[in-house]
Amino acid sequence: MLTLSVLQRQNLKARAHPLKPTVMIGSAGLTTTVLREISCALKSHELIKIRVMSEDREAREATLEKICTQLNAAAVQHIGKILVVYQPQEDTPVKKPTQQKGKTLSKKQLSSR
Template sequence: MEFMLILTIAQKRELKARAHPINPVVIIGKTGLTSSVIKELNCALLSHELIKVKVQVDDRTLRNALFEETCQQLDAAPVQHIGKIFVIYRPKPEDSNIKPTKQCSEKNKRTSAHRTKRSFQG
């Protein structure tokens, strides 16, 4: 059962202020909401609660529909939509034991040790 979280005006104002310095963490391409994009958005919301999303779609009405659909699929609250940037909020689950899944947390880890230029110098 999917629903969209509703925020008061004061909550939206506070979240907009918190979101101002944040950079977009997920980019939605011209193909729209694929399952992998939804998974990445879900991981980002589990980690950060408040995220910015950049959209590569030029059509304004399509972006509005995409914003609403994204929030509905993720059970999140739409905070702000300016141009091609969405700000989405979903509070962390009340069970603080719930952490991002293994796929979310290990995505960017390197498999081998990274050697810098200085480490090769004797």
């Protein structure tokens, strides 16, 4: 299970705020199929929200713990029935902003890339 610093967790919470839940865990609980779906979502999005339909808070906490340990992910946040999970993508090359022939890019142009 990954651990995050306070600053990393704050930044991830800010990134997760506008997201909609990607995966829903129903009355059947955390099955292998749901776990596989969470894994696929984390590989493509890196940061996801999961909605858990269980009324029991302790069961939701146990579900979050199980997801994080089995997928080597980090728990970012648990608010109500929403869980936020982060798993950094592997071997993701960082894109550098390209410059147009001799022109320097403005801050606005750099941030839009």
